[in-house]
Amino acid sequence: LAKTTQPISMDSYEGQEVNITCSHNNIATNDYITxxxxxxxxxxxxxxxxxxxxxxxxxASLFIPADRKSSTLSLPRVxxxxxxxxxxxxxxYNTDKLIFGTGTRLQVFP
Amino acid sequence: NAGVTQTPKFQVLKTGQSMTxxxxxxxxxxxxxxxxxxxGMGLRLIYYSASEGTTDKGEVPNGYNVSRLNxxxxxxxxxxxxxxxxxxxxxxxxxxxxxxxxxQHFGDGTRLSIL
Numbered sequence: 001l002a003k004t005t006q007p008i009s010m011d012s013y014e015g016q017e018v019n020i021t022c023s024h025n026n027i028a029t030n031d032y033i034t035x036x037x038x039x040x041x042x043x044x045x046x047x048x049x050x051x052x053x054x055x056x057x058x059x060a061s062l063f064i065p066a067d068r069k070s071s072t073l074s075l076p077r078v079x080x081x082x083x084x085x086x087x088x089x090x091x092x093y094n095t096d097k098l099i100f101g102t103g104t105r106l107q108v109f110p
Numbered sequence: 111n112a113g114v115t116q117t118p119k120f121q122v123l124k125t126g127q128s129m130t131x132x133x134x135x136x137x138x139x140x141x142x143x144x145x146x147x148x149x150g151m152g153l154r155l156i157y158y159s160a161s162e163g164t165t166d167k168g169e170v171p172n173g174y175n176v177s178r179l180n181x182x183x184x185x186x187x188x189x190x191x192x193x194x195x196x197x198x199x200x201x202x203x204x205x206x207x208x209x210x211x212x213x214q215h216f217g218d219g220t221r222l223s224i225l
Contacts, residue, residue: 096208
């Protein structure tokens with residue numbers, strides 16, 4: 001089964017850029033890598049997804065190297081409201097299963 | 111815009127009791143999922159239904175059963191609850207499980223405690 005690894009926690013200050021990496025071996029060849037954000041007492045919410053190289057939307061960027069063994073979520077100029085847990089979601093190679101990473105708790109300080 | 115609705119939001123059970131968690135989505139999605147979330151463990155897939163009429167096991171299916179009642183509804187049943195099933199349960203849906211670029215939409219969870 002594919003295994004995904006994320007740092008347990010990260011601290012940052014308002015206005016800084018934050019990069020959260022998810023390491024994943026044995027992921028599905030043709031599946032996208034997706035990132036979610038979760039606030040306390042809520043379900044996860046979609047942030048961004050990509051297959052290769054770089055994807056950018058209005059809230060984040062996602063960098064995926066050619067070997068697809070990792071992905072990095074980049075949050076530019078974080079604010080207090082970005083304090084949350086961030087999860088990557090990947091497909092498992094040769095199956096139709098999807099698994100979440102263990103999650104990274106981001107704390108943003110003023 | 112209800113999205114994914116889960117009931118109940120909270121529940122306390124005694125060991126050995128049974129219970130069904132309900133989930134409904136109004137986005138006309140084909141695929142639905144049940145996850146459990148435990149501290150330090152992230153989200154683990156219990157069962158999923160890629161389309162109406164089909165269900166498949168996820169990572170942690172033991173002790174659970176599911177029913178895809180129709181396209182809108184996907185229920186999770188605990189036949190004989192155990193303390194190890196104390197968790198937060200999330201239901202999610204997506205347009206099509208076979209297309210990984212379809213984001214999943216989550217409900218706000220059911221907090222279940224088993225004494």
